Amino acid sequence: MADLAIEVAELKKTYRTPFRRKKVEALRGVSFSVAKNQIFGFVGPNGAGKTTTIRTLMGLIRPTSGTAKLLGHAIPSRLARTRIGFLPEAPYFYDYLTVGELLDLAGRLFGLDATTRKQRADRLIERVGLDRARAQSLKKFSKGMLQRAGLAQALMNDPDLVVLDEPMSGLDPSGRKEVRDLILELRDQGKTVFFSTHILSDVEAITDRVAIVARGVLVGEGTPAELVNRHILGIDVVVRVPREADAELTAAPAGITRIRRLGDELGCTLPADTDVEAWLARAHDQGAKVVQVVPRHETLEDLFLRRTSDPAPGEPPAVAS
Amino acid sequence: MIGRIWAIALNTFREAARIRVLYGILVLVVGANLLALVLGEMAVHDESRVARDIGLAGISLFGSLTAIFLGVFLLYTEVQRRTIHAIVSKPIERWEFVVGKYLGMALVLSVLVVVFGLAMGGMLLWQGGGVTAAVGKALILSWFEVLVVAALAIFFSSFSTPFLSGIFALALWVIGRVTPDIERATQAASPAISAVTKVVLRIVPDLHLFSVSGRSLDGNAVSVHGDFVPWSYVGLASLHGIGWIVWLLAFAAVLFHRRDFV
Ligand SMILES: Nc1ncnc2c1ncn2[C@@H]1O[C@H](COP(=O)(O)OP(=O)(O)OP(=O)(O)O)[C@@H](O)[C@H]1O
Ligand SMILES: [Mg+2]
Numbered sequence: 001m002a003d004l005a006i007e008v009a010e011l012k013k014t015y016r017t018p019f020r021r022k023k024v025e026a027l028r029g030v031s032f033s034v035a036k037n038q039i040f041g042f043v044g045p046n047g048a049g050k051t052t053t054i055r056t057l058m059g060l061i062r063p064t065s066g067t068a069k070l071l072g073h074a075i076p077s078r079l080a081r082t083r084i085g086f087l088p089e090a091p092y093f094y095d096y097l098t099v100g101e102l103l104d105l106a107g108r109l110f111g112l113d114a115t116t117r118k119q120r121a122d123r124l125i126e127r128v129g130l131d132r133a134r135a136q137s138l139k140k141f142s143k144g145m146l147q148r149a150g151l152a153q154a155l156m157n158d159p160d161l162v163v164l165d166e167p168m169s170g171l172d173p174s175g176r177k178e179v180r181d182l183i184l185e186l187r188d189q190g191k192t193v194f195f196s197t198h199i200l201s202d203v204e205a206i207t208d209r210v211a212i213v214a215r216g217v218l219v220g221e222g223t224p225a226e227l228v229n230r231h232i233l234g235i236d237v238v239v240r241v242p243r244e245a246d247a248e249l250t251a252a253p254a255g256i257t258r259i260r261r262l263g264d265e266l267g268c269t270l271p272a273d274t275d276v277e278a279w280l281a282r283a284h285d286q287g288a289k290v291v292q293v294v295p296r297h298e299t300l301e302d303l304f305l306r307r308t309s310d311p312a313p314g315e316p317p318a319v320a321s
Numbered sequence: 322m323i324g325r326i327w328a329i330a331l332n333t334f335r336e337a338a339r340i341r342v343l344y345g346i347l348v349l350v351v352g353a354n355l356l357a358l359v360l361g362e363m364a365v366h367d368e369s370r371v372a373r374d375i376g377l378a379g380i381s382l383f384g385s386l387t388a389i390f391l392g393v394f395l396l397y398t399e400v401q402r403r404t405i406h407a408i409v410s411k412p413i414e415r416w417e418f419v420v421g422k423y424l425g426m427a428l429v430l431s432v433l434v435v436v437f438g439l440a441m442g443g444m445l446l447w448q449g450g451g452v453t454a455a456v457g458k459a460l461i462l463s464w465f466e467v468l469v470v471a472a473l474a475i476f477f478s479s480f481s482t483p484f485l486s487g488i489f490a491l492a493l494w495v496i497g498r499v500t501p502d503i504e505r506a507t508q509a510a511s512p513a514i515s516a517v518t519k520v521v522l523r524i525v526p527d528l529h530l531f532s533v534s535g536r537s538l539d540g541n542a543v544s545v546h547g548d549f550v551p552w553s554y555v556g557l558a559s560l561h562g563i564g565w566i567v568w569l570l571a572f573a574a575v576l577f578h579r580r581d582f583v
């Protein structure tokens with residue numbers, strides 16, 4: 001379908017270590033699709049298969065079975081790659097080049113003429129904040145600077161689809177914010193952004209859709225809201241009350257959790273079905289002042305931890321043959 | 322396509338130009354020429370004879386060793402350091418990458434051969450002996466030898482580690498150079514052995530074609546000091562070398578195409 005940027009169907013990849021006769025089933029049938037002009041987050045714990053999926057999409061490795069299409073072209077497609085920008089995981093580039101030279105090389109491989117290469121390189125170097133590092137060779141770049149150079153080289157062809165493997169890794173909080181802003185800007189320009197991460201706050205902040213992968217299979221897919229807002233887990237309350245009242249207030253209802261005392265404040269989490277008004281009235285009788293009442297929704301992190309620690313369906317990922 | 326291959330070739334040239342060992346080799350070869358100068362002085366007659374022999378042997382030996390060194394490392398380090406990830410994910414075919422890598426290497430080796438040749442020519446002129454056409458022809462043949470050896474090394478490194486590739490390439494370089502001697506030696510043996518040897522030698526690049534001085538060709542003795550091969554021989558040998566390069570690169574590209582970059 002023309003409005004899909006990425007279509008992945010039953011992708012499987014088994015790594016074989018020669019000599020050791022050991023097989024690793026890194027992908028065990030991954031299917032998902034990414035609509036155009038979306039920000040799609042691909043999340044999962046270490047070793048889940050994110051990088052393997054991305055390398056397969058970019059034609060670096062061949063899938064054992066399954067199919068994938070990028071911008072309507074079956075992989076590997078040179079034609080599709082002219083419209084795609086890619087940031088590899090923990091990128092490493094020719095360290096004797098300056099960032100300008102790296103971008104020029106990228107531009108040549110994208111078939112751009114000299115003027116366009118120069119213009120885009122200048123603009124992108126500024127955009128990713130490497131203006132002051134222009135004269136340095138990449139060898140002297142910090143991890144975060146390399147990540148920025150990597151983002152810039154991925155955007156040299158003004159791509160329709162941007163594939164980023166852990167774009168925020170190695171960046172400090174302000175760097176992460178800048179990358180988040182850049183990703184949002186790319187979507188506003190009409191591009192599709194597909195990125196992997198395990199920083200869940202970034203996913204919640206900017207993605208339109210999320211897929212959660214664990215042990216080589218998808219364990220959840222949807223909008224961040226769809227995935228997490230289905231139920232309230234409990235109600236966080238904090239009241240200012242003398243210590244003597246603790247026993248009476250936490251005696252009921254049953255299922256009260258996370259009881260904690262912070263100076264003159266008592267905090268706890270009431271079960272989702274508690275009559276909060278009644279509980280607060282009881283607290284009031286003990287001379288309590290309400291500090292905070294917040295319904296606790298499931299966060300992406302809760303969901304992530306729950307989904308990715310489920311026992312794996314099917315076989316374990318590593319089997320000796 | 323040409324633009325992309327050229328971009329890879331230029332980048333490879335830059336990469337190789339940063340390898341310090343290459344400058345060490347340059348110094349070595351120039352040193353060998355100086356040594357030849359000294360030895361030539363000591364020779365009873367025809368001092369330029371020694372100079373020519375040592376000069377040409379130096380080019381062939383050091384050129385080929387450099388070719389093997391570059392061939393087994395340059396492709397391998399791209400995969401090892403993952404610099405290749407940001408390259409082959411661009412709209413470039415893998416064979417274009419292999420060819421670009423080879424051309425960059427060939428460029429470096431050509432510069433090296435030219436410098437070697439200049440050093441040798443300078444030395445010959447210093448001695449008062451002329452730079453004969455035979456020396457020119459021998460230089461061109463050495464140049465093609467080096468280019469074929471580079472392709473051989475790339476071929477092995479497209480599927481093997483630098484260590485193994487280096488050993489394979491070195492072995493084939495030696496065998497390729499002494500093919501006629503092996504053939505002669507096995508002629509005396511049983512027909513079966515000599516037939517097997519013939520078949521085996523067919524798959525080894527005929528590098529002996531490029532170092533003909535001191536051999537006999539079609540019954541005539543050939544020497545850079547006297548009767549050397551005609552230009553037509555140089556042309557044919559070069560074409561033969563290009564044939565080998567194309568074959569080796571084609572195989573390298575096919576093998577490289579099938580690889581996973583992880
Ligand atoms: N070259 C390889 N050979 C064998 N197994 C591999 C290879 N590369 C990855 N694996 C295995 O494949 C699985 C998936 O790895 P992958 O790198 O795709 O995970 P990931 O989700 O990107 O993890 P991370 O968050 O750590 O980057 C892991 O079990 C890993 O050990
Ligand atoms: Mg990864």
